Amino acid sequence: MVQKDWIGVSKWELDTPCLVIDEEILEENIRTMQGHAASFGKQLRPHVKTHKCSHIGKMQIEAGCTGLCVAKVSEAEALVKNGIRGTLITSPVVTGFKMERLMDCLQEDPELMVVIGDSANARDLDAAARKRGVKLSVLVDLDPGSGRTGVSFKDGLSLGRLIETLPSLRLCGVQCYAGQVQHIVSFDERYQASLHWMGQAAEVVRQFRQSGLPCHIFTGAGTGTYEIDCRIPELTDLQVGSYTLMDAEYLSIASSQNPTRFEKFPPALTLLTTVINTNHDHFVTVDAGLKALYHHGATPYVLHPPDSGFEYDWWGDEHGRIALSHRSKKPHIGEVLELVVSHCDPTVNLFDQLYFTRKGKVIGIWPVDLRGKCQ
Amino acid sequence: MVQKDWIGVSKWELDTPCLVIDEEILEENIRTMQGHAASFGKQLRPHVKTHKCSHIGKMQIEAGCTGLCVAKVSEAEALVKNGIRGTLITSPVVTGFKMERLMDCLQEDPELMVVIGDSANARDLDAAARKRGVKLSVLVDLDPGSGRTGVSFKDGLSLGRLIETLPSLRLCGVQCYAGQVQHIVSFDERYQASLHWMGQAAEVVRQFRQSGLPCHIFTGAGTGTYEIDCRIPELTDLQVGSYTLMDAEYLSIASSQNPTRFEKFPPALTLLTTVINTNHDHFVTVDAGLKALYHHGATPYVLHPPDSGFEYDWWGDEHGRIALSHRSKKPHIGEVLELVVSHCDPTVNLFDQLYFTRKGKVIGIWPVDLRGKCQ
Known part of the structure; x- marks a missing residue:
């Protein structure tokens, strides 16, 4: 959807208010984060809830990410419609109506994944997938101590075991996203907090593997902890989002290099x-x-x-x-x-x-x- | 745009999050405010920036309002496209691009009005209208002491006089919208504050009339002052918006009848x-x-x-x-x-x-x- 009449025009002539992307900065931010993850042997699974733009999602895919994250089923539908595959829905899908929409997406994108943080929800999703004759890939959602979604670390293994018994679900691993630590201003405090929570998630990953449960994915981390969580050997991919665009909130926290500014990713x-x-x-x-x-x-x-x-x-x-x-x-x-x-x-x-x-x-x-x- | 598959369904079965309107409450709120204005011999000029919905705007027109208000040119375009006429743009239109869009609207809706709070802006709008061979109806925007938009009360008359000399502008009166007083919790304090500012605007209206300047419109007031500003004889119409839908913010201020709740308009x-x-x-x-x-x-x-x-x-x-x-x-x-x-x-x-x-x-x-x- 290109409106040709604005192409070639100086941004200062645009009708306002409007949002502008500096494409060179965006490309550089995407490249920097992809390179950072690769240097630690990790994948990226960027969260598109930040930019809500399939075009930017495709730029992230072209840069080498392993898939995209969305928060809601309606976002997954839009990506599926745009031909994007392998999306992870990072929030639980709990109503019958949304499960039907999820199954519609799954028929287009067999690699679609969703998180589960409740045993009854696991059984419901299994039943919905069985009814359609499909298999749904899922992750156990681990609560990083905030209580927003997910099961406690101590209940992670038993939920994994339950899922492994459900024939229409395909257990792939765990998610632990510690949203509450991403904006801690002090880098040291953020470092300690993130490793405290993500370290407990890594312990659940080890339990899965020791118990013979499938666990080839341990996804988590955000832009605020991208430098920190890569130090966790079990972590397989980072769900970073804001690094693409950036904002005043993220720019005002410390990075490992600078106590007053998060400067690695300039605002695109x-x-x-x-x-x-x-x-x-x-x-x-x-x-x-x-x-x-x-x-x-x-x-x-x-x-x-x-x-x-x-x-x-x-x-x-x-x-x-x-x-x-x-x-x-x-x-x-x-x-x-x-x-x-x-x-x-x-x-x-x-x-x-x-x-x-x-x-x-x-x-x-x-x-x-x-x-x-x-x- | 009616999606037939939801019609007749219980609201509790809707996919969430979603916004729901109780039509009976909405109709009653529209009727109550229209009746209130009429009982004081005033008109309503409801602000559609609240509901952003042409359908509700048409309900307000059917109930007898004198026209609708919008904040931005792009909103006026949408109303024009929907066949709605006589819209007032309550915020200044200052760029060349927006003036062109305004003139496009004016050719569809000759009764379209805009406010002016600056003499250079008055000359620019006059030139833009002259270029198109049209006449633009305008109001002098009076600053109710907040400084957001408009000229000071003392400069109102001279701006009116300037506008009256500009051949492609049609001076219709004044606007004074005291946004800063609408949510004052205490009814008495809100009463005093609103009459303090709106009373000074009324004085400008009297100056206009004494000077022979056209001034058949003095528009202002919001949901928070609907009971108060009707006491000003010069006021011709109320720009109320939130009374249609209501929210927790408005419901928590006092009304003339109740010191803890603004209860005349339930949430639709x-x-x-x-x-x-x-x-x-x-x-x-x-x-x-x-x-x-x-x-x-x-x-x-x-x-x-x-x-x-x-x-x-x-x-x-x-x-x-x-x-x-x-x-x-x-x-x-x-x-x-x-x-x-x-x-x-x-x-x-x-x-x-x-x-x-x-x-x-x-x-x-x-x-x-x-x-x-x-x-």
């Missing part, structure tokens, strides 16, 4: 917004509010103009407030500012398309084709 | 969400997180099951956490809960459709056809 995603009111001395109003910049995570920051002293804050559904500092040159009505977004995942989910640019010119427009797919 | 909008994990004693996990319930305003609350002791909190992009109290009966996996959303406007903007129900059964599915239109 930015938001363009236009100044619409300049009637005051110390601030101006822009056209991006709650509906264009999701209100969660860190405060968005102004990338362009550089060193402007501008500070963004939300100002209702439709507007933002740009506070000026003593060194700021006040922008004029119609001026376009470029911001790094607060939290990339829910912000991308607000837009229908991403403008891909190279050297500041639009080279393609790709749909956020998984947008709104929260079911 | 609710979110259905499914329990997907029950592995813990004191909480369960549901399938609605940041991407299904916008993280802004008050905390969403559980409407069904009633008196459950359940408390919702966000738990990442995809999930929510339902804390149980000592009196709670723990829900089972697959159980559907019904929530009043935090802030209706940005939450509706996350979904493609609204399931309309009567007596708990789906009777229609209407697209959120203005969703994502933040440009």
Whole structure:
């Protein structure tokens, strides 16, 4: 879906608010993470819930990832429709309606996988697959101490054993995604916390193998722990997502090299917004509010103009407030500012398309084709 | 766009997360507000940025409103495309590209209006209209002391005089929308604050009339001040929006009758969400997180099951956490809960459709056809 009339245009002429991708940075981020995983002998299984864009998913596949992750069945449907195979659904599928949709996907993508964190749910999925005469690949979802989804580490083995007895399920291993540690600001504290939880998941993997249960997959980790979790020998692949686009929240945590900034992955995603009111001395109003910049995570920051002293804050559904500092040159009505977004995942989910640019010119427009797919 | 397969189905069988409208409550809310305005001799000019749904806009028109408000040009385009006429754009239109789109709309809807809060912007709009050989109806946007958009009260008259000299603009009056007072919890404080600002706007209206400037429209007010601003004789119409759907944020402020609840308009909008994990004693996990319930305003609350002791909190992009109290009966996996959303406007903007129900059964599915239109 390329709208030809914008191709070749400077990004500064785009109608705003809109989301822009610097394709060179995106490619470099994808390459960097793929190379990092490979250097540890790991695979990548990137999470597309971040970018919600099949085109970026295909870039990740071309770069060598082993498959993609989605959070919801409706996202898996969109990937299947786009010819993408081997998707892992990282959240449990529990209703009859969603199981039917899952089985429809499975008939197109026999490598589709889903996680299970409950024994009754395992039996239900087995029955649904048997009814269709198919076999569903599954992972035991291990709760990394947060309680959101998954079984406790101590119950992991018995759930694995149950699944192994169910004829229409194919046990492939375990998932443990410690979402709660990804944004710990201190690298050392994040390091300790992640190894604490993921180490217990590795112990379950060893139990599986000692018990003769199939376990060729141990998937987990996020962008915040990509440097840390690779040290776990049992881990087979990383479910990183935000590294592709980045946002103010991730950029403000420490990396192994820098205590104040997570600098390995520069922001490929930015938001363009236009100044619409300049009637005051110390601030101006822009056209991006709650509906264009999701209100969660860190405060968005102004990338362009550089060193402007501008500070963004939300100002209702439709507007933002740009506070000026003593060194700021006040922008004029119609001026376009470029911001790094607060939290990339829910912000991308607000837009229908991403403008891909190279050297500041639009080279393609790709749909956020998984947008709104929260079911 | 009616998906026939859901019609007649109980809302409890819908795939979740999804947004549901109780049509009887919606109709009653529309009727109540229309009747309230009429009893004061005022018109309604409801803001569709709340529901982003042309179908609901048409219900408001059928109930007798004088026209609809939108925040952005892209929303006006969608209404024009749906045959709706007489729309007011409540935020300034400042770029050349958007002015061209505005003029395209104007050729379909000659009654289209836009606000102006800057003299250079007035001249630009005049030139754009002249180039097309059309006349654009405009309102002077008065800044209600928040600074977001509009000119100060003291500069209102001179901007009106300038506009009156511009041949392709048709001055119709003023807008003053005091967004910052709508959610003041105390009714008395809200009353004082709103009359303080709106009273100054009324003074500008009197200046216009004394100076012989056209001023048949003085539009303003929101759901939070609908009882208050009607007391201003000069006010001609109310830009109320949230009264249609309602949310936890508005429901938690005082009304003139009740110091703890804004009870005149019950919630017509609710979110259905499914329990997907029950592995813990004191909480369960549901399938609605940041991407299904916008993280802004008050905390969403559980409407069904009633008196459950359940408390919702966000738990990442995809999930929510339902804390149980000592009196709670723990829900089972697959159980559907019904929530009043935090802030209706940005939450509706996350979904493609609204399931309309009567007596708990789906009777229609209407697209959120203005969703994502933040440009």
